[in-house]
Amino acid sequence: xxxxxxxxxxxxxxxxxxxxxxxxxxxxxxxxxxxxxxxxxxxxxxxxxxxxxxxxxxxxxxxxxxxxxxxxxxxxxxxxxxxxxxxxxxxxxxxxxxxxxxxxxxxxxxxxxxxxxxxxxxx
Amino acid sequence: xxxxxxxxxxxxxxxxxxxxxxxxxxxxxxxxxxxxxxxxxxxxxxxxxxxxxxxxxxxxxxxxxxxxxxxxxxxxxxxxxxxxxxxxxxxxxxxxxxxxxxxxxxxxxxxxxxxxxxxxxxxxxxxxxxxxxxxxxxxxxxxxxxxxxxxxxxxxxxxxxxxxxxxxxxxxxxxxxxxxxxxxxxxxxxxxxxxxxxxxxxxxxxxxxxxxxxxxxxxxxxxxxxxxxxxxxxxx
Numbered sequence: 001x002x003x004x005x006x007x008x009x010x011x012x013x014x015x016x017x018x019x020x021x022x023x024x025x026x027x028x029x030x031x032x033x034x035x036x037x038x039x040x041x042x043x044x045x046x047x048x049x050x051x052x053x054x055x056x057x058x059x060x061x062x063x064x065x066x067x068x069x070x071x072x073x074x075x076x077x078x079x080x081x082x083x084x085x086x087x088x089x090x091x092x093x094x095x096x097x098x099x100x101x102x103x104x105x106x107x108x109x110x111x112x113x114x115x116x117x118x119x120x121x122x123x
Numbered sequence: 124x125x126x127x128x129x130x131x132x133x134x135x136x137x138x139x140x141x142x143x144x145x146x147x148x149x150x151x152x153x154x155x156x157x158x159x160x161x162x163x164x165x166x167x168x169x170x171x172x173x174x175x176x177x178x179x180x181x182x183x184x185x186x187x188x189x190x191x192x193x194x195x196x197x198x199x200x201x202x203x204x205x206x207x208x209x210x211x212x213x214x215x216x217x218x219x220x221x222x223x224x225x226x227x228x229x230x231x232x233x234x235x236x237x238x239x240x241x242x243x244x245x246x247x248x249x250x251x252x253x254x255x256x257x258x259x260x261x262x263x264x265x266x267x268x269x270x271x272x273x274x275x276x277x278x279x280x281x282x283x284x285x286x287x288x289x290x291x292x293x294x295x296x297x298x299x300x301x302x303x304x305x306x307x308x309x310x311x312x313x314x315x316x317x318x319x320x321x322x323x324x325x326x327x328x329x330x331x332x333x334x335x336x337x338x339x340x341x342x343x344x345x346x347x348x349x350x351x352x353x354x355x356x357x358x359x
Contacts, residue, residue, distance in 0.1 A: 003314045005343030008334040039293050043286075045155050045315045046298065048334070 001042035009044055013052040016042070021061065021072055022083045032062065032070040126186055127151045128173070128270055128301055133181030135168055142168050145326050146181065150301050152269070155292070155315055157333075158305040159348055160322035166305040169322060170272045173303075174200045186269050196226070200272040201263045204255070207247055213258060214243035224266050232265035235295060239287055253284035260288050264295045271302045277311050285311060313344040321351060 003012055020026040032053075033041065039049045053070060056062040060078050063071045073079065098108045133146035143165045150156055160166050171177035175191030182189060185197040207216055220227050236243065239257040250258065256276050263271055273292075277285050293315065296302050306312060309319070313333065321329040329351060336347050 005310070005313055005345060006337060006341065008337045009314055010334055036294070040290060043289060043293070043314060045293065045317055047153060047155075047317050048315075051334075 001044075003044075009048045010051040010055070013038075013042055013044060013049060014055055017052070017056065018061070018082060018086060021079060022086060026072050028072050028076060028079060029074045030072045031068075032072070034069065127154075128303075129182070129184045130173075131182040133172060133179055133183060135165075135172060135177060135179035141325055143172070143179070143322075143325055148320065148327055148330060150303075150318070152186075152299045152301060154301050154317040155296070156301065156303045157309060157312055157316040157319040157344075158303050158322065159307065159309055159319055160305075161307060161352075164322045165325065166307075166322055167274055170200060170274055170303070170305065171202075173270070173272065174198050176202075197268055198270040198272065199263045199266040199268045200274075201259045202274065204247060204259065209246070209248035211247050212243070213241065213245050213247070213250075216247070216258070216262070217243065220262055220265070226267045228265050228267050231267075231295060232261055235261040235264065235291055238294075239291060253280040256280055257284065257288065260291055264291065267297065269300055271296065271300060273302070273304045275305050275307070277306060277308070289315060309348050310343075310345040316344070319344065319348070321348065323351065 001012075001016060003009055017026065017032075026032070032038065035046055035049050035053065038053075039046045042049070053062060053064075057064050057070070059082075060075070061073055061082055063073055065071060095108065098111070103111065128148070128150040130146050130148040134144040135142045146169070158166050158169065168177055172179050173183055173185075173194075175183075175194055178191075183194065185194050188194045188197050204216065207219075217229075217232060220232075221229055235241075239261055241254065241258055241261060245254075247255075260273065260276060263273060276288055280288075289312065292302065292304075303320075304312060304316075309316075316333050318330065318332050319336075320327060323329075333344055336342065336344060340347060342350070
């Protein structure tokens with residue numbers, strides 16, 4: 001995994017796993033690799049991976065079963081909530097950047113619609 | 124009982140010259156530390172003080188072992204394979220390590236030898252820079268101990284060797300052991316470090332967690348490290 005040196009590594013690992021859960025690469029109830037294996041997979045330190053896992057466990061997205069390992073939650077509403085949260089974050093970022101260019105809400109909406117149709121034409 | 128690595132009021136002089144002064148440092152178990160500083164800043168001296176091969180003032184403890192003789196059992200440091208004749212074969216060096224260090228785990232060495240593609244039949248003099256570093260990593264990490272010191276393991280080696288060395292560290296460092304990696308070029312290891320310790324102006328100039336630096340200052344580790352020197356230039 002390629003890390004951005006400016007963003008905390010634990011945060012990037014967490015985001016990466018969240019994306020895999022939302023995309024379905026990691027299924028509800030699926031077991032995660034061991035902490036050390038995850039560390040090797042992404043080339044990060046075991047402590048950093050542990051911190052990322054602890055946050056995901058606290059958020060209820062990962063269930064830690066004593067002696068068995070870490071699993072993606074079976075609770076689909078939690079995954080739906082996570083998806084909503086990530087979408088909101090992405091949209092908010094784009095909205096703020098466009099808003100900073102003094103675009104009105106209507107202009108933002110129109111430019112997005114315009115982009116989507118143009119993009120379709122190119123493909 | 125203190126746990127981890129503790130240095131208190133450590134100083135070291137060479138003749139009339141102060142190399143290190145007022146060194147206070149506490150590292151908790153399990154951490155991977157980047158020991159940073161310019162060439163000649165005193166990084167290797169600090170490692171030698173920790174192992175006891177250099178003698179200075181102050182107190183150094185590794186999990187309660189303060190006396191040099193006790194401390195040596197708690198720390199693994201392979202300093203440039205000094206002391207071995209150039210014609211020595213790699214497997215003879217390994218034999219020596221097995222004989223001398225009771226905590227040498229030969230099975231672990233063999234795993235690393237395979238992973239790092241080390242050829243035991245080669246003579247030390249015929250090893251490339253990268254191969255020599257790989258051998259040093261394998262020998263150092265094969266001892267089961269509390270503290271591992273690696274002195275500039277990435278200097279002058281190619282990126283494939285670097286990746287394998289980094290993977291070896293992640294795979295074979297025991298969970299509770301501390302690892303200190305010195306380097307003067309941080310970007311190649313930044314992602315695996317828990318904390319950085321910067322040696323500058325003959326002392327510990329900075330000691331901070333890497334993710335704290337990223338969160339607090341919104342900069343990368345390399346940019347943060349470089350900024351320490353830019354500020355210094357203002358006073359020159």
